[in-house]
Amino acid sequence: MSTTEKNNQEQMQLNRLRGQIDDLDHQLIELLARRQTVVAEVVAFKKERQLSVYHPAREADMIDIRRHHGREVGLDPDYLEEIFRGIMRYSRSTQTAEISRVGVKPGAKILLVGGGGVMGRLFSRWFTASGYEVRILEVDDWDRVAELCSDLDMAIVSVPIAATVSTITRLAPHLPEDCILADMTSVKEPSVKAMLENFSGPVLGFHPMFGPDTPTMERQIMVVTPGRERPEDRWPAEQFAAWGGVVVRAEAAEHDEIMAIVQALRHFATFTFGRFLYQRRINLKRTLEFSSPIYRLELDMVGRLFAQDPELYSEIIFATPKRLDLLRDYLKSFKNNLEMLADNDKDSDRGRESFVTEFKQIAEWFGPFSDQAIRESGYLINKLIERF
Amino acid sequence: MSTTEKNNQEQMQLNRLRGQIDDLDHQLIELLARRQTVVAEVVAFKKERQLSVYHPAREADMIDIRRHHGREVGLDPDYLEEIFRGIMRYSRSTQTAEISRVGVKPGAKILLVGGGGVMGRLFSRWFTASGYEVRILEVDDWDRVAELCSDLDMAIVSVPIAATVSTITRLAPHLPEDCILADMTSVKEPSVKAMLENFSGPVLGFHPMFGPDTPTMERQIMVVTPGRERPEDRWPAEQFAAWGGVVVRAEAAEHDEIMAIVQALRHFATFTFGRFLYQRRINLKRTLEFSSPIYRLELDMVGRLFAQDPELYSEIIFATPKRLDLLRDYLKSFKNNLEMLADNDKDSDRGRESFVTEFKQIAEWFGPFSDQAIRESGYLINKLIERF
Numbered sequence: 001m002s003t004t005e006k007n008n009q010e011q012m013q014l015n016r017l018r019g020q021i022d023d024l025d026h027q028l029i030e031l032l033a034r035r036q037t038v039v040a041e042v043v044a045f046k047k048e049r050q051l052s053v054y055h056p057a058r059e060a061d062m063i064d065i066r067r068h069h070g071r072e073v074g075l076d077p078d079y080l081e082e083i084f085r086g087i088m089r090y091s092r093s094t095q096t097a098e099i100s101r102v103g104v105k106p107g108a109k110i111l112l113v114g115g116g117g118v119m120g121r122l123f124s125r126w127f128t129a130s131g132y133e134v135r136i137l138e139v140d141d142w143d144r145v146a147e148l149c150s151d152l153d154m155a156i157v158s159v160p161i162a163a164t165v166s167t168i169t170r171l172a173p174h175l176p177e178d179c180i181l182a183d184m185t186s187v188k189e190p191s192v193k194a195m196l197e198n199f200s201g202p203v204l205g206f207h208p209m210f211g212p213d214t215p216t217m218e219r220q221i222m223v224v225t226p227g228r229e230r231p232e233d234r235w236p237a238e239q240f241a242a243w244g245g246v247v248v249r250a251e252a253a254e255h256d257e258i259m260a261i262v263q264a265l266r267h268f269a270t271f272t273f274g275r276f277l278y279q280r281r282i283n284l285k286r287t288l289e290f291s292s293p294i295y296r297l298e299l300d301m302v303g304r305l306f307a308q309d310p311e312l313y314s315e316i317i318f319a320t321p322k323r324l325d326l327l328r329d330y331l332k333s334f335k336n337n338l339e340m341l342a343d344n345d346k347d348s349d350r351g352r353e354s355f356v357t358e359f360k361q362i363a364e365w366f367g368p369f370s371d372q373a374i375r376e377s378g379y380l381i382n383k384l385i386e387r388f
Numbered sequence: 389m390s391t392t393e394k395n396n397q398e399q400m401q402l403n404r405l406r407g408q409i410d411d412l413d414h415q416l417i418e419l420l421a422r423r424q425t426v427v428a429e430v431v432a433f434k435k436e437r438q439l440s441v442y443h444p445a446r447e448a449d450m451i452d453i454r455r456h457h458g459r460e461v462g463l464d465p466d467y468l469e470e471i472f473r474g475i476m477r478y479s480r481s482t483q484t485a486e487i488s489r490v491g492v493k494p495g496a497k498i499l500l501v502g503g504g505g506v507m508g509r510l511f512s513r514w515f516t517a518s519g520y521e522v523r524i525l526e527v528d529d530w531d532r533v534a535e536l537c538s539d540l541d542m543a544i545v546s547v548p549i550a551a552t553v554s555t556i557t558r559l560a561p562h563l564p565e566d567c568i569l570a571d572m573t574s575v576k577e578p579s580v581k582a583m584l585e586n587f588s589g590p591v592l593g594f595h596p597m598f599g600p601d602t603p604t605m606e607r608q609i610m611v612v613t614p615g616r617e618r619p620e621d622r623w624p625a626e627q628f629a630a631w632g633g634v635v636v637r638a639e640a641a642e643h644d645e646i647m648a649i650v651q652a653l654r655h656f657a658t659f660t661f662g663r664f665l666y667q668r669r670i671n672l673k674r675t676l677e678f679s680s681p682i683y684r685l686e687l688d689m690v691g692r693l694f695a696q697d698p699e700l701y702s703e704i705i706f707a708t709p710k711r712l713d714l715l716r717d718y719l720k721s722f723k724n725n726l727e728m729l730a731d732n733d734k735d736s737d738r739g740r741e742s743f744v745t746e747f748k749q750i751a752e753w754f755g756p757f758s759d760q761a762i763r764e765s766g767y768l769i770n771k772l773i774e775r776f
Contacts, residue, residue, distance in 0.1 A: 017430050024423045025454060028416060033461035035412045042405050049398060066413060073421035079478045080417065086474060090467045209680045223678060248677050258675050262683045269661065272722050278750045279721065284757050287646050289636050290611060292597045294689065295650045301682065303761025306754045310747035314740050327726055333664050334722060338715055352702050359698035362666045366694045369672050373691025380768050
């Protein structure tokens with residue numbers, strides 16, 4: 001047999017195998033299409049009966065069963081989980097796209113105070129799409145305030161933190177007595193207090209934990225802080241849930257305490273790292289060529305912060321005097337850690353030993369969260385390596 | 389019909405539909421398993437004939453055909469592309485795991501000094517799988533050093549930082565003159581200097597930018613620092629590349645300067661944040677319920693650090709006295725930022741204004757990197773929301 005003949009034969013054999021793969025993939029797609037038809041039936045069925053669509057527990061069970069099945073047939077369970085998460089995500093997104101437009105209280109009249117801001121515009125779109133009557137009150141519209149408030153079901157104050165309390169004070173007297181007064185400020189104690197003091201009707205605080213570039217509310221978090229709530233004032237929270245959002249209820253004080261760390265401290269620390277890189281004129285591109293995906297991820301966070309609005313960050317960091325105290329405590333803790341390390345200089349291993357001891361205690365306290373952190377960050381690191 | 393009967397009937401109908409979905413998914417998994425069997429045949433076939441495995445053009449064609457087919461059956465082509473990219477990635481990774489064993493200089497004799505450590509074991513497996521003769525020198529093996537070094541092609545010192553220079557000094561006199569002497573320490577100046585001073589043959593420094601839990605070297609970064617290199621000493625770097633790694637060349641000084649920031653400073657800052665959470669006994673779970681994906685990602689990084697070996701981190705942070713100086717400078721910068729902010733207390737907006745001015749300057753310096761950061765972190769945030 002000549003080399004050409006041999007090569008031809010080889011190519012034919014390879015083509016035969018490839019043909020088998022193409023054929024299997026063809027069958028896969030047919031199955032996926034049939035699956036989607038059944039999903040559509042489920043959606044129609046649930047919609048008719050107003051049943052909720054997304055069942056996290058059912059999804060978790062489904063994943064477990066499919067992982068198990070995969071193991072039986074010799075496939076990597078993580079691989080199967082990824083495939084089926086993709087399939088379920090698609091079926092979920094077609095489900096919520098169908099359902100999300102349904103208004104919980106369509107026709108209700110909502111006033112967005114500061115509705116021209118980025119978050120205001122976002123909610124204006126969403127409420128309008130779900131059949132609400134949305135009105136906007138901007139700085140220049142106060143002469144029409146009585147008209148805008150007539151027959152109102154909910155007023156949402158969505159203005160910069162510094163203007164929130166004064167806006168509430170000015171708005172409250174114009175509201176119908178059973179209208180819900182709410183705000184969207186990222187610090188909740190002062191605004192909820194101001195709403196309760198200036199208005200005797202129902203009061204709620206909202207804090208969306210997402211930015212204005214979010215395409216849908218699906219799986220996004222909305223904090224709802226109680227103020228003065230009657231059973232019939234639950235529709236706004238139900239609407240957020242109907243849009244696919246996750247509603248978390250928290251008292252204003254707890255919310256503010258957590259946000260001081262989650263937002264103010266983290267943003268300040270990120271700012272500090274960015275500024276340090278800038279002051280030393282570190283060659284960012286070169287550091288990235290070198291570095292582990294973890295560092296890349298961290299530098300991405302820094303770059304992300306500096307791509308955004310400084311006013312927004314200064315507003316968050318300066319929101320309350322308490323936040324400055326928190327930063328001072330953090331500085332002390334940093335200094336204290338450094339002194340612990342510096343003990344090492346004196347030719348002893350004391351600093352190093354204290355570091356290891358301290359590290360182990362903290363690790364123990366982090367406990368099971370660390371496993372989750374490894375799993376999640378490992379997953380993301382792989383995504384980062386695959387994609388970029 | 390009573391309400392209970394009606395509910396039961398509804399539940400049965402829903403269960404029937406869900407059963408159909410489960411059944412379709414069962415068939416999907418069987419198909420995926422059959423697909424994997426055919427892929428294994430392709431790999432065996434190619435391996436036997438030393439054909440290259442990964443064909444980007446064939447993959448692109450496959451994706452096109454599947455998108456087209458999806459459109460015909462009413463499925464979103466983007467969705468199908470994502471599913472099939474996942475499937476192909478899996479089959480590719482099982483393929484490369486098979487093939488990457490090809491050695492650039494098979495039969496070459498490599499001594500791993502400290503080969504029993506985690507990184508040593510990893511490279512020992514990889515080199516062995518690619519046809520190298522791997523020898524191990526542990527603390528107890530120094531009486532056999534002459535035998536272990538006879539006819540050697542490369543010695544790699546992979547011991548803790550503190551022991552690296554003394555190990556090099558001890559090993560060098562036993563090496564054949566054209567053997568490559570290399571190390572895997574994460575600080576390169578002292579070790580490269582020690583190798584050059586104690587050995588007159590070829591010298592290289594390596595620093596793998598990945599951990600011992602990496603399944604393959606595919607797309608992982610390996611820093612190679614030059615010491616004394618002849619053209620015929622390029623095979624180790626070529627081997628790293630053949631395993632799918634990305635080889636980055638950098639002088640020892642540049643490497644160390646960047647690593648002080650990328651590793652020591654970042655790890656120390658992460659440690660500090662974790663310790664602060666611990667000292668305040670912050671309810672981690674509750675903060676996660678509330679928070680944006682960005683914070684979740686940041687907390688994942690902290691949790692990840694504390695799940696790892698404290699000795700490793702203390703080694704990195706304490707590697708050189710310079711690193712402690714860097715941390716001190718960082719503390720100063722932090723303090724300086726805080727003082728800038730605190731100006732705000734005195735009823736003026738000075739602090740806030742300086743913050744915004746400073747922020748804008750840094751943002752400008754970050755420049756185009758910010759776009760990349762937004763894109764990458766946005767992609768990951770979506771992955772995080774989808775998945776967890």
